[in-house]
Amino acid sequence: MERALMGDPLSKLTDDVLVDIISRVSYKSTCCCQCVARRWRNLISHPDHRTKLHQPTLAGFFFESYNSTYDYPKMAQYEMGHYYTRVSNDGWPHYHPSLSFLPKCKSLDILDCCNGLLLCRCWKPTYPKTLDYVVCNPATEKWMIVPATNWSSQVEVARLGFDQAASSHFHVFEFITDSVWGHKRGHHDGNIKAVGIYSSKTKGWSHTVTGWGNGTRISSDSKSVFFSGMLHVTTNYLVLAVDVEGNNWKIIHLPMPPCTDNATPKDIFPTQGQLYFANNGASNGFELWVLENYDSEHWTLKAKASYLEMFGTNHSYYDCGYSVISVRPEENVFFIVCGNKASVVSYKMDSLNRNVIDDIVWSKTPYIPYVPLFSDSESLADEHQVLLQ
Structure with missing residues (x-):
């Protein structure tokens, strides 16, 4: 009764003071603060406050590896399995790699992760092989089915684009090769001919012939990043980018080639609003480059380490x-x-202290970095209830 007469004391705080208070709690607690009141949610989601508040950090990696069972006299049998490993024991939950909350399917492939959402390929028990894409949030166990296209079962590379700060909707990108894009005759060399883009806002696909020109190939384990409204994916010595409408196409040259002719640089990462390239094919060790100027393609070397510094006297191995x-x-x-x-190792760039996180025998890349998202986009909110009817 006394509090009601006095009014809510928090309502008397200015926006600056309230943001300063919220900035002192963890990212997970910040997400919980969004449920307190509409004013709190608006302050937390405002772009001007993102640099002041705690942002999500890397929690672990999803990956595939071989399970081995010894059945004498048949010897060892190997089957693929899904795994998840945490980068630390600082309270982050362990996300089960089976993603058992998803609809049942014959087999599941985890293709990509973008700002907390996973893109999966769910194969159906039918002949010929058919599939659906599923976009899900492991932290909240919400998911949405993305219907396949006429080319999906033959597409090797599909990626996800999502940035909650810019939009609550996501996009799925399919990279369609010349052998799939309606070309039954003639020479096929695996070049990307067209790109299909699904929008969770319109709930439909659009397809357009690539604007990168001829001779662009993308391997199934190439890295992709999404920022500034464009998906960026690596290929030999290049980063290819396309926007969510399929109107803007860009080619970015990487700062230097790998150490061997058949090596392909795939290690690009977005952080702090910039694009980073990790060149593990440098002739003398590891190099980390940052794209300082996006328009002029100006790269700057930010850090480097020799093989001796990284691995000690056994560096030649x-x-x-x-x-x-x-x-x-x-x-x-x-x-x-x-x-x-296949040890997962973390390195401190200043001291080069090594920390072995996990040992994974018979590993299979890619390793998909996972950053949790504790609030859902509008696209995932109960959409699966509608799509399954």
Whole structure:
């Protein structure tokens, strides 16, 4: 009764003071604060406050690996399985890699992760093979089915674009090769001929012939990042970019080639609003570059380390034999997979202290970095209830 007469004391706080208070709690608590009141949600989601509030950080990696069972006298049997490993034991939950909350399917492929959402391919038990895409949020267990196109079952590369700060909707990108895009005769060399783009806002696909020209190929394990409204994906010595409408196309040249002719640089990462390139094919070790000027394609070397500094006296064993799976310049850390045990290792860039996170025998890349999203986009809110009817 006394509090009611006095009024809500929090309502008397100015926006600046309230933002300062919220900035002192963890990211997960910040997400909970959005449920307090509409004013709190608007303050937290406002672009001007993003730099002041805690942002989500890397929690772990989804990946595929071989399960081995020994059945004498048939010897070892190997089957693919899904796994998830945490980067630390600082309270982040362990997300089960089976994603058992998703609809049942014959097999599941995790294709991409973008700002907390996963893009999965769910194969149906039919002949010929058919599939649906599923976009889901492991932190909230919300999901949405994205219907397949006429080309989906033959498409090797599909990626996800999502940025909650810009829009509550996501986009799925299919990269269609010349052999799939209606070309039954003639020479096929696996070049990308067209791109299909699905919008969760319109709930429909659009298709357009690529604006990158001829001779562009994208491997199934190429990295992709989404920022500034464009999806960026790597190929040999290049970064290819396309916007969500399929109107703007861009080619960005990487700062230097890898150490061997058949090596393909795939390690690009977005952080702090910029594009980073981790060159693990440098002749003398590891190099981290940042794209300082997007329009002029000006790259700047931000950090480097020799094989001796990274691996000690056994460095010759790892030369060109490791893969960068995530970089966090704001935390001065990068993550790699290396060695015959496929060890997931974190490195501090200033001290080069090594920390083995996990040992994964018979591993299979890609390793998909996962940053949790504790609030859902509008697209995932109960959409699956509608689509299953």
